[in-house]
Amino acid sequence: MKKLKFLTYMVFIVVLAAAIYHLSLKYRHENKILKEIITRLEAESRIAEVLVTGVNYDEKTKKRQTTIKFLEYDVGGKPLKPKYFTFSGNIIQFQSLVIRFDDMYIRKADKLRGKSAYLFWKVFMLDGKNTQEYEITKVNQIPAGYKIDDIKNGFEEKLWEKFWMYALEPKEAKKMGIKNAQIEAPGTIFMPGSLYVLKIEHDGGMRIDAVLLPVILKGEKIPE
Numbered sequence: 001m002k003k004l005k006f007l008t009y010m011v012f013i014v015v016l017a018a019a020i021y022h023l024s025l026k027y028r029h030e031n032k033i034l035k036e037i038i039t040r041l042e043a044e045s046r047i048a049e050v051l052v053t054g055v056n057y058d059e060k061t062k063k064r065q066t067t068i069k070f071l072e073y074d075v076g077g078k079p080l081k082p083k084y085f086t087f088s089g090n091i092i093q094f095q096s097l098v099i100r101f102d103d104m105y106i107r108k109a110d111k112l113r114g115k116s117a118y119l120f121w122k123v124f125m126l127d128g129k130n131t132q133e134y135e136i137t138k139v140n141q142i143p144a145g146y147k148i149d150d151i152k153n154g155f156e157e158k159l160w161e162k163f164w165m166y167a168l169e170p171k172e173a174k175k176m177g178i179k180n181a182q183i184e185a186p187g188t189i190f191m192p193g194s195l196y197v198l199k200i201e202h203d204g205g206m207r208i209d210a211v212l213l214p215v216i217l218k219g220e221k222i223p224e
Contacts (some may be wrong), residue, residue, distance in 0.1 A: 047118065047145070047206075048072045048094075050196040058088065059185075066090040068190055070136075072120065074145040081144075085134050091181040093187030094198065095122040095133075097167035098205050100180040117163065118200050119143040140164050193218065 054067035069080055085092075100118045120143070124133035137143050142160045159191045166172055167181045186206045190196060197209045 004070045014126045045115070045200055046073060046077075047200050048120070048195055048198040050190065050198070050208075052090075052096050052190050052194075053084070054086075055090075055192055061088055063088040064090070066092070066190060068092065069124065072136075072145055083136070085123055087132050088130070089125050089127060089179060091187060092123060092190050093185045094120055094136075094206075095183060095185045096178060096206055097164070097168055098182060098184050098200070099163070099178055100204065102177045102179050116200055118206065119146070119163070124185075183216050 003143045019133050049071045051071075052066060053069045054065070057063075058063045065086055065088055066085060069082050069084055069197075071082045096197055097119050101116065120136040122133050122135055124131065140161050142157065146160075154222055166178055167183070184205050184206050185200070186211065188196065190206050193213055194210045195209060198206060199209060200206050
C-alpha cells in the first residue's frame with residue numbers, strides 16, 4: 001500500500017514537473033513572439049541621406065545658395081545614384097507619399113505589408129512666390145528604390161499606379177488593409193558639418209535625424 005502511494009506520488013510529481021516544463025516552454029515561446037512583434041512595430045529603416053555640399057552667396061538675390069546631395073537607398077539598402085539640388089536658403093522639405101498598413105500585417109511580418117511603404121515625390125523650399133521645388137519621382141512612376149532591374153513588367157506598373165491611387169485617395173486604401181495613406185513633408189534646417197538621415201518607421205511615417213560629422217572630415221574633399 002505504501003509502495004502504491006509512493007508510486008502515485010512520484011507519478012504526480014513527474015506529471016506536475018512535465019506540466020510546469022511545458023508551461024515554461026510555452027511562456028518562453030510566447031514571450032519570444034511578443035518581443036518579435038514589438039520589435040517589428042518599433043523597427044525603422046534608413047531610406048536616404050542628405051549632405052550639404054556647398055554654401056555660396058548669390059550677389060543677385062542677396063541670399064545664400066545651399067546645395068545638398070540627396071542619396072536614396074533601395075529596399076535592399078543599396079545606394080542609388082545621388083542627386084544634387086540647390087536652393088536659395090536652407091530650410092528644405094521632402095514631400096513624400098506614405099502608406100501605413102494595419103498593425104496585424106506588421107506583427108506577422110507580411111512580405112508586402114510588413115512595414116510602411118513610401119516614395120519621395122518632391123524636394124522643396126517654401127518662400128512665397130519664390131518657392132523652389134524639384135521633382136524626385138513623377139506621378140504614377142515606379143520609384144527608383146523599388147524598380148525591378150532590367151524588367152518591363154505590366155503588373156509592376158499597375159501595382160505602382162495603385163500605390164499612387166491609395167496614397168491620394170484614402171477611401172480606396174481602407175479596402176486593402178491600409179490604416180493610413182497621406183502626403184508627408186518632413187524638413188529641417190540643413191547645415192554643413194552634419195549628415196541628415198531620413199528614416200521610416202515600420203508602423204509610422206518619416207523623420208529626419210541629424211548626426212554631426214567626425215571632426216577629421218572637416219575641410220576635406222573625399223576622392224571618389
